Amino acid sequence: MNYPETSPESARLYERAKVVMPGGNTRTTVYFDPFPIYAVRGEGCRMWDADGHVYIDCINNFTSMIHGYAAPSINAVVSAQLALGTAFGAPTSSEIDLAELLVARLPAVDQVRFTNSGTEAVMMAIKAARAFTGRPKIAKIEGAYHGSYDYAEVSLDSRPDNWSKTPASIAYAKGTPQGVLDDVLVLPLNDIATAQAVIAEHGPQLAAILIDPLPNRAGLIPARRDYLAALSKAARAAGVLLIFDEVISFRLGYSGAQGLWEIAPDLTVLGKIIGGGFPVGAVGGRADLMSVFDPTRGKPALPHGGTFSANPVTMRAGLASMQALTPAVFERLDRIGETVRQGINASFARHGLAGVCVGLGSLFRVHFTDQPVTDYRSVYPNAEARRKLGKFHIALLNRGILAAGYGLFALSTPMTDSDVTEIIKAIDEALAEVAA
Structure with a gap:
């Protein structure tokens, strides 16, 4: 995938949407420039878009779909x-x-x-x-x-x-x-x-x-x-x-x-x-x-x-x-969440890139900063951090990972250990692209 060139159907849908909805959308959070990708189907931890691309969904409708799709x-x-x-x-x-x-x-x-x-x-x-x-x-x-x-x-x-x-x-x-x-x-x-x-x-x-x-x-x-x-x-x-x-x-x-x-x-x-x-x-x-x-x-x-x-x-x-959310299920979500957080922080260090991954359980966020992370002001992104977040988001899309444009990730119960490995690999490659 090479967004936006390989997403012509999403682009066409967005043109239709702009005629009947302000800015072409009903949720500010799903918009990104030049147009959002349009979902058509979900199953387990994966989502298919209107152009046939498949993503491991790491946002899960902004954390709500903890069991993924079609459970x-x-x-x-x-x-x-x-x-x-x-x-x-x-x-x-x-x-x-x-x-x-x-x-x-x-x-x-x-x-x-x-x-x-x-x-x-x-x-x-x-x-x-x-x-x-x-x-x-x-x-x-x-x-x-x-x-x-x-x-x-x-x-x-x-x-x-x-x-x-x-x-x-x-x-x-x-x-x-x-x-x-x-x-x-x-x-x-x-x-x-x-x-x-x-x-x-x-x-x-x-x-x-x-x-x-x-x-x-x-x-x-x-x-x-x-x-x-x-x-x-x-x-x-x-x-x-x-x-x-x-x-x-x-x-x-x-x-x-x-x-x-x-x-x-x-x-x-x-x-x-x-x-x-x-x-x-x-x-x-x-x-x-x-x-x-x-x-x-x-x-x-x-x-x-x-x-x-x-x-x-x-x-x-x-x-x-x-x-379906038993104590054992939460323990597994904790484990895979910590695995991904550790993997991301290791990637930041490996690529010599200023940044940190924070969160708990199945939730985490990526911040491009070298300052101590303590509160809202400490992670407020300057222009350079915003640029890196945008590049990171598109780099993930092109590797089949769907996350929030501002760096939020949410894992889901259908994710397997091989999915977790794939997520970490894609994030590592995306961070390498940001660092280049």
Whole structure:
């Protein structure tokens, strides 16, 4: 393959798309210049594009397809449900089944509420924290992505030209009201002193602290255990709720990141892998907190609905997906993830190229930097790093590896040891091309 010359059908589809969709796409994340490749089929850990090229898929629809494509156990339950109906104006037992599994796996969660996306789940968690505490403000980590809710987007892509010693609240999208920025405080990752100072100053107005313990867009740098412990302690002392966004990090282990870090958040946000390849989100937490959604005594403190929330196709697919994720499966994902990370870092050294691979479990990101990696600012890519990332991405495509253009990789359960070897070899060759 020699993209873009060998992708004429994807180019043709993109020309059609530009006529009827702004910029030719519905998801900014799938676009890259001069045009994205168009998928037509997936099976196991591989994806076929419109021009007949085959890729080992190392992004898996941005971490959601942990079992790859067309997993027989998931296909079977989806096919059975399709014959019975896809969505009803009534509850089904399927949502109880999945909720019971999630509650069993997450000791900090007593009850669950389903949504249609991670964005919606984050939004409802923030609104739940406000409804429960009666406070308006939230705090979040600089550079962390939590979906498309205005408040959760603040300081998602702050830049060196607007950085200050204590991170400021910077609008992500044009038109963000000043009132949104006023109600969001921004914390640096892994900086205990700053977090404690912000909580101490604003505690009486602070409803919640929103944190992803392995924030992808902030570099996929793990939050330190002592940082999370200090954050949790300071929050509880101030009556502030701790919200864990585990939309992505739930794929790190049987009980998610909170199980690995042994932290009990007040509210947990889930998505991606719990839907088995279908749109999904969920917010869960202690029963007293979740009571803000309870309609049994009249209008709840936080009314919530959704036409397709907890639809039985998603619930059945999600249950099958989660049941297949046993402790042994997570151990294997940990092993192959560590093998690839070690292989990539060895390649950086072998080619004399400044860079590092970071992550945990089945997730990792490549950064072209020679600086210590500690937080969002430490891995913010300058123009040269962006150039290298772009070259790296295309070099991988030409070797049959699909990854995110910004250096994110996510492994899946169908990957064999020979697939892992092939991934490491392709990354090594791509890095050699970048270094040349």
